[in-house]
Amino acid sequence: MGNVMGIIRLDGANSMLKELCEHRPVAALPIAGRYRILDFAMSSLVNSGIDHVGVLVSKKARPVFDHLRSGKDWDLARHRDGLAYLPNDGENGNTTALAGLYQNIDFVMRSSAEYVFLAQADTVYNIDFRHVLLFHQNTGADITMVYCKAREDLPGEAASMQIAENGKVTDIAKRMTSTKGSNDFMGIYLMRKDTLVKLATSTFERGGNSMLVDGIIRHMDNFSIYGYEHKGFTARINSTMAYFNANKAILNPDIWNELFMSEHPIHTKTKDAAPVQYKNTAKVTNSLIGNGCEIYGEVEDSILFRGVKVAEGVKIKDCIIMEQCKIEPYAMLRDVICDKNVVVSEDQWLKGAENYPLIIAKSTVI
Amino acid sequence: MAEPGAELSAGVSFMSKTTCVAMILAGGQGSRLGALTKKIAKPAVPFGGKYRIIDFPLSNCANSGIDKVGVLTQYRPLELHNYLGTGDAWDLDKSDGGVFILPPYARDKGADWYKGTADAIYQNLNFIDMVDPEYVLVLSGDHIYTMDYAKMLAAHRANKADATIGVFEVPWDEAPRFGIMNTDEKDGRIVEFEEKPAKPKSNLASMGIYIFNRDFLDKYLREDATDENSSHDFGKNIIPTMLKNQARMYSYAFEGYWKDVGTIESLWQANMDLLQDEPPFSFTSAWKIYSNNPSLPPHYLGRDAKVTCSMLNEGSMVMGEVDHSVLFSGVKIGKGARVTNSVIMPFTVIEENAVIDHAIVAQNCVISAGAHVAGAEGAIAVVPEGETITAEQASVGQQVS
Secondary structure, eight states: OOTTTEOOOOOOOOGTTTTTTSSSSSOOOTTTEEEETOOOOOOHHHHHOOEEEEEOOOOSHHHHHHHHTGGGGGGGSSSSSEEEEEEEOOOGGGOOOOEEEEEEEEEESOOOOOOEEEEESEOOOOOHHHHHHHHHHHTTTTTEEEEESSSOEEEEEEEEEETTTTTEEEEEEEEEOOOOOOEEEEEEEEEEEEHHHHHHHHHHTTTTTTTIIIIIGGGGGGSEEEEEEEEEEEEESSSHHHHHHHHTTSSHHHHHHHHHHHSSOOOOOHHHHHHEEEETOOOEEEEEHHHHHHHHSSEEEEEEEETTOOTTEEESOEEEEEETTTTTTTEEEESSSEEETTTEOOTEEEEETTTBBBETTTOOOB | OTTTTTOEEEEEEEEOOTTTTEEEEEOOOOGGGGGGGSSOOOOGSEEEEEEEEEHHHHHHHHHHHEEEEEEEEEOHHHHHHHHHHHSGGOOOOOSSSSEEEEOOOEEEEOOOOOOHHHHHTTTTTTHHHHHHEEEEEEESSSSEEOHHHHHHHHHHTTTTTEEEEEEEOOOOGGGGGEEEEEEOOOOOOOEEEESSSSSSSSOEEEEEEEEEEEHHHHHHHHHTTTTTTTTOOIIIIHHHHHHTTTTOOOEEEOSSEEEOOOOOOHHHHHHHHTSSSSSSOOTTTOOOOOOOOOOOEEEEETTTTEEEEEOTTTEEEEEEEEEOOOTTTTEOOTTOOEEEEEEOOTEEEOOOEEEEEEEEOTTTEEOOOOOOOOOOOTBOOEEEEOOEOOTTTOOHHHHHH
């Protein structure tokens, strides 16, 4: 797909993920034991043959720079095209993605691409974008919006779409919650480069803040918009519960297979961590365990990231434990999300609830 | 005035750019590994759940500050070449230096396969001239160990040696299996070298790790090349000749875990060594072992999984029992299956209720539902790459299928 480029937006529902996204954009939130959420958008783009990708850099971008670096892990460290960081200087205090896109619109214009995918990087999916391009070309749409049918009722902002029989989008409404079966926009647009340039420019110059609302919803009659349904697993991370549930959903072998074991792998920054060591007393079930972990205790229904040490007598259930945490002997954790480098000392018991996990901030020692 | 670097002590590890080039001998078949090296060279054989044998000398080079590494290949090099790629996995993809793959090549007067370890280096003197180092470090691609070569080089310089040979203390009753260095107690200078002595005078075995002064090595290789009776081997010819000429040869004692994984038994044992309560070396320490791996997710353990005393890598899905075993990437263990005391290499599938014990199962195999593959200590069962074992096949003997 040499004539297609990608732009990813790092913003997302930061306010709904307060503790987890205090120091990082949603896109950089670690997920599934090894990845960051933006790995899914990035990988879908490069696996579809797109090798020109711009990253609209938002606030708190350091974890993103540290993670993406030159783009090498996505084969984007190239002489031609490759990865580009598109900073937003926050002129006039405007740090919206639209402002960022406007500031960097020359990057888009200069590209030799005919089409542009503009994707939000806060959603988990594995999509072959070539199918979306084919759909776009076949329908003759001005704009294709990728959506999925919500699997269940979930709190969290969602743009719900009304889709006609022929796939044409007839209405879009932003809601504070998503209901089962609704057509939820996945934050992925496909349009011709010229269309994007015109849309972004004209929306921003008329005081718009959001491309979706000010650019598209308010001017639906100006465009022929089609919806492309992604039928595979999707999880939009727009709240703490959405994050918690998405991780749990990935504990399902079929979904794990679909997301990670297809011919289109999810790429991420490699850290050369050693294989997991299970000791004599280890008891692990229904869990994902990242490399570098050392397990002496019990882990159930949980996700452990790299380098987590689980001492003897520990019981962990329904938890997400991020990189390098140390869980000391006889500690017990239930419904807890531990950010990186947390230490839970001997005999400490921590318990959240199924619908309200306890979040422990980075580097806390309990 | 002291020569720069002459006072380098063991505590100071620093390597300037073209000081030392490493030459890794990776051309051998490793015929004693039988089925495991039918299609790939020995250094490409998987080890330790995530690595290949060559990751150890390569990572040691990268961590020691050696950024020019020649890898001499010959036997079935495709998978090895593909694995090495541009060397970026070991930080050896440099614009000036990095990893150089050196297979035998044709000249105007014809082509010559590498006839021996010394001949392989001899045929690459042009590469050494191109790199123009002061020292040449010769390594085999066959051993599992972690070592800071900069410390060995510092000792070599401090001794003003012509050649330094890495040695390792072996149990006296095993000494007759090795090339043994008899050394001067005071300063480690080598006075005699005995190949597999029946009555060893020392228990310091040669590790096949040598540092030579570049011109000194060049001279001996050229001379040896003209000797038609020579087998062109370091251990058999070059080292003894150097000693006979009373060259300044010193031993460098290595302490730590060092394992030759040239036989099925020793490869299996080395993998099992990693499962001890205190493994022989910690992969998570400051001396990282790098490797080139596909993008795979953390492995998944199912509700009925039971994994103890084992090492598992990414991309695997375990629904059965695994004990005292090493599982590589992308391995599937079906429900009710039992894998014990075994090594399961990448992307192999062990179906439901299959039983594997004391075995090495190579890459991309399928052990069908209910099949049994069982060896014993001293007689490890081996399933070669790409094989399918059905329940009807007996698992008699060492090699299945």
